[in-house]
Amino acid sequence: MASFVGSSVSFKASPHALLNSSFTNKNFAVKPSIAFWRTNVPKMPSLRVVCAAAKPETVEKVIKIVKSQLALKDDIAVSGETKFTELGADSLDTVEIVMQLEEEFEISVNEDSAQTIATIHDAAELIDELNKAKAA
Structure with missing residues (x-):
C-alpha cells in the first residue's frame, strides 16, 4: 500500500489503484502517473546502521x-x-x-x-x- 499525505488531503491506496484511476473532489482531480511518484513524493532520508564489529x-x-x-x-x-x-x-x-x-x-x-x-x-x-x- 502506498500512502500520500497532502496539506489537506490524506489517502491510502494500492499503487495499482493510484495509477489506474483518478481521484476527484469538487475542487480538483488527481490522476497520478509514474512521474508523479518520482518527482512529487519526498525522498526518505537514508539510514546508515553502524555496527561495531570485532576483529x-x-x-x-x-x-x-x-x-x-x-x-x-x-x-x-x-x-x-x-x-x-x-x-x-x-x-x-x-x-x-x-x-x-x-x-x-x-x-x-x-x-x-x-x-x-x-x-x-x-x-x-x-x-x-x-x-x-x-x-x-
Whole structure:
C-alpha cells in the first residue's frame, strides 16, 4: 500500500489503484502517473546502521579461550553468535572466562561491562573497545 499525505488531503491506496484511476473532489482531480511518484513524493532520508564489529582474529582467540575454559571438544561448533549459556556455562564459568580473557589480552574488564557479555562476539567487541581505549 502506498500512502500520500497532502496539506489537506490524506489517502491510502494500492499503487495499482493510484495509477489506474483518478481521484476527484469538487475542487480538483488527481490522476497520478509514474512521474508523479518520482518527482512529487519526498525522498526518505537514508539510514546508515553502524555496527561495531570485532576483529575476526579476536573472535577466534576468544573462541579458543572459551573452548579451553569449558573443556569443549574440538568438534563442537562455536561461532561469534554462540551464547555462553548454550555451551553450558554458568555464572562462575563466565567469571573464569572473563578472568582468562583479561590475562590473555592484558586488559581490565569492570564488573558492569562483564555482566553485559552474553555471546562470544560481545566479549570480542568489548576486548577490541578496551584495547582501542588503551592505545589512545
